[in-house]
Each structure stands twice: as structure tokens, then as C-alpha cells.
Amino acid sequence: MRADSGPPAQRRPDDPAAALAERLFQDMTGALELFTVYLGDRLGLYRALHAGGPATSAELAARTGTAERYIREWLEHHAASGLLEADDPAAGPLERRYRLPPAHVPILADPDDVRYRGFSGVEIVRAGRWLPQLVEAFRTGDAPPSLPWAPEGRADYNRAIFLNLLGTRWLPAIADVHDRLSREPGARVADLACGFGWSSIAMARAYPLIRVEGYDLDPDVIAAARRNAEQAGLSGRVAFAVTDASGPDLTGRFDLVTIFEALYDMSRPVDALRAARGLLGRSGSVVIADELVEDEFTAPASDLERYHYGWSVVACLPGAMGDAGTAATGAVMRPATLRRYAQEAGFRGVEVLPLETPTWRFYRLTP
Numbered sequence: 001m002r003a004d005s006g007p008p009a010q011r012r013p014d015d016p017a018a019a020l021a022e023r024l025f026q027d028m029t030g031a032l033e034l035f036t037v038y039l040g041d042r043l044g045l046y047r048a049l050h051a052g053g054p055a056t057s058a059e060l061a062a063r064t065g066t067a068e069r070y071i072r073e074w075l076e077h078h079a080a081s082g083l084l085e086a087d088d089p090a091a092g093p094l095e096r097r098y099r100l101p102p103a104h105v106p107i108l109a110d111p112d113d114v115r116y117r118g119f120s121g122v123e124i125v126r127a128g129r130w131l132p133q134l135v136e137a138f139r140t141g142d143a144p145p146s147l148p149w150a151p152e153g154r155a156d157y158n159r160a161i162f163l164n165l166l167g168t169r170w171l172p173a174i175a176d177v178h179d180r181l182s183r184e185p186g187a188r189v190a191d192l193a194c195g196f197g198w199s200s201i202a203m204a205r206a207y208p209l210i211r212v213e214g215y216d217l218d219p220d221v222i223a224a225a226r227r228n229a230e231q232a233g234l235s236g237r238v239a240f241a242v243t244d245a246s247g248p249d250l251t252g253r254f255d256l257v258t259i260f261e262a263l264y265d266m267s268r269p270v271d272a273l274r275a276a277r278g279l280l281g282r283s284g285s286v287v288i289a290d291e292l293v294e295d296e297f298t299a300p301a302s303d304l305e306r307y308h309y310g311w312s313v314v315a316c317l318p319g320a321m322g323d324a325g326t327a328a329t330g331a332v333m334r335p336a337t338l339r340r341y342a343q344e345a346g347f348r349g350v351e352v353l354p355l356e357t358p359t360w361r362f363y364r365l366t367p
Contacts, residue, residue: 031124033081036074038121040108042152045074046100046118050109054087054099083108111156114164119155126152127314134318143322149220158261162198166260167206170289173355174364177287180255181207187255190215190279192245192272193262197225197238203258204238212238213254215245246275254279257286261360263341264290264333265316267323273345277367286347286365292357293332304359308332338363 040046048063049055055063057072064071075098078084083104087097106113126147133144172178181187186209191200194214204212216222222240229238257276266272276286291308294301301309312331320326329337339350342365353362 033083034121034124036077036081036121037083037108037118038125038152039074040078041118041121045071046109049084049098049100050105054097056094056097058094060098112160112163114160116160119157122152122155123157126154127311130318131314134314137318137321141321143320144318154221156196156198159196159198162202162260163205166199166202170355170357170362171203171206171287174287174353177256177285177364180283181210184209186210188253189213190245190250190254190257190276192216192257192259192276193266194225194240195221195262197221197228197240199258199260200225200238200240201229201232201234204234205232210237214238214240215243216240217242217244244272244275245279246271251278252281255281255284257284258288259286260289261291263288263338264329264331265319266329267320267326269327269329269341270344273341273347273365277346277365280367284367287353288338288363288365289357289360290333290338290363291331292359292361293334295335305332335361335363 043066044064045060045066048060052059052063057075058068060066060075061068061071072093075084075086075096076093079086079089079098084098085101087099089096091097100109106115108116108118110116111118130144130147137144171181181189181203187207189200189203189210189212191197191203191212191214194200194216195218197214200212200214204210214222214225216225219242222242225240226235229235229240232238257279259272259276263269263272273286280286292304293308294305298305308331316331317328320328320330327341335352342350347365347367349364349366351364351366353364355362
């Protein structure tokens, strides 16, 4: 049963309470759409519509091994929301055919496209799963227990971006780094907090002379990264290990150390940067990509700032709170904070790189 009977009443222009009620109604509508996007992604409904073309509810159910009545409601919702198109809205419920508009294919059905956002439903559902535990964490100051992968897994949300842009646009824009990665003797790259390994794979694919070593503390993602490298045919030049890369046997071995969208998640970022500095050879540097946030706190803020703060509250900050020595950075890590961390870790220079991306800011740290 629904929690309420529908949208708020028409508001007057000078009624801020009604405006807030309307905003929350729109937010709820959007959240419910993301839940249905989760269903479409997990059940392969978008891919089936893209591959097989327009379908009735019965045809799509047959293609995907699902129940027609559920699929009918999902299709009607998606068409009502503008996510799908109905060929003839006046046709009977079982005769209606639905299509995935061509403009929506890269967003919902093509994980290789940099615009792909079909993972958004998975991300929201995963965040919602531990909200009851997060309530208790707010009371204790501790971290909620780690989420298991099942049932939906984890989204490869940066996969297409790394594979399409990291080695072809972003690193080539850093002239001296690009030069070192392109010439003999082959450079060695350490990719810290490498996750599923897509950044490591992207660098090795773009620069055939280099060797990349990816490090992460999560054995499950390292296992996945090794499978991804093998499938990409790069396991000979890309290796992965479950470690924080702070061991003495790695000191001074690398020409480049990267940390992509991960430093703010680390409970002890200064220690991580200190370890990164220790990995560098004499002329090496550290390249970091992190969230594109405002230089100073503002309120009210932009939609992007709200987005980063939202993830910080429900996922990023809680994930770092289990360590008694945590820096408790959160996703809104401003440039001044990163500069302070870098200085404490012993770096002499921090440069904001002139790379324009929709959501990230790039930094280079020099020892």
C-alpha cells in the first residue's frame, strides 16, 4: 500500500512549505523510477528490447524468462515515465508494443558507452540496503557492516569511462606523463585502490610498453580484476594483488602512481599518500582523480554538490568510520583538504590539472 494518496496540492508561488512538499513528491517519483531501472537492468529487459526490437509484454516476458503480468506493469510504468515508447497507447494492454528509443540505448542498454547509466538503479538499491544499519551507526559513530555482493553485485560504474577516456584523452593531456608512458624502457605504473581493474586495463591497453600493478584491499574485487584482465588479453602486463602497497619491497619501483576516485573513501588518506610517495622512482609523480566539488562550502549548492553530499552521507563517509584513526573525509573532499593531506604525506607540490570532466577533478602530486 502506498504511504500517501498522491501528489501535494497545487502550491501558491509564495508557499515554501508546499514547495518543499512538491519537491519531496518529485524526489519520491524519481526514486521509484530508479527502483524500476534496477529491475530492468537486473532482468535484462533493456538489453532484450534493444537486441530484439519492440515487443508486447508477452513477447518480452518470453525473451527474458519472466512473468507477463509483472512485465506488463513495468512496461506501462516505463512508457508513462518516458523511459520507453508505446507504439499505440490506445491499443489493448496485451496488444501494445513497446520500444526502447534509440537515444536511450547508450544510457540504459550499452555498458560500453561512456554515457551508460543503467547501473544507477543497482547503486541506489545497494545504498538503501544498509540504511537500517546506518541508523545505528549514526548513534554509535561506528561503520555499518560491509554489504555482501549478493544479490545484485556491484556496478562497474567507471568501466566505460576508463576504457574510453583514461588512456586516450586524460593521460595524454598530461604531457610529461604521456611521454614517459610512451617510450622505452617501459614504465611501471601502480594503480592504488584499483577496484575491478578497469583503470589498470585502460592504461595498459593505451600504452603497450608499460606494466601496471593494481592494488586493492578487497579480495573479491581483485579476483574480478584478474578475470577482467585475462578476458582483455592483458594478464601478461597487468597484475593485481590484495595489499595496501606499503611494503618495503615496492619502494621506488614506479614511474607513475594513480588513485582514481578512491582517496576520499580511504580512512587514512595521509598514510595512503605517504605509501604512494614511497612507491615512486626519482622522477615519478602521483596522479589523482577525485570528485569535482566546490572550493568552499555553499548552501544551497549545485545539483552536483548535492549529489556528492548525498553519496557521502549514505555510503562514502560510513564506509570509512570503522577505523578509530579515520580522517572521516567523506565524498566532498575539497582541494584544500587534498593539499593538506599531500603536504602531511611529504609531497612538495600539488597541481590541479587542466582536465575538464563532468564530475572529476584531476591532481598531480610531486615529491
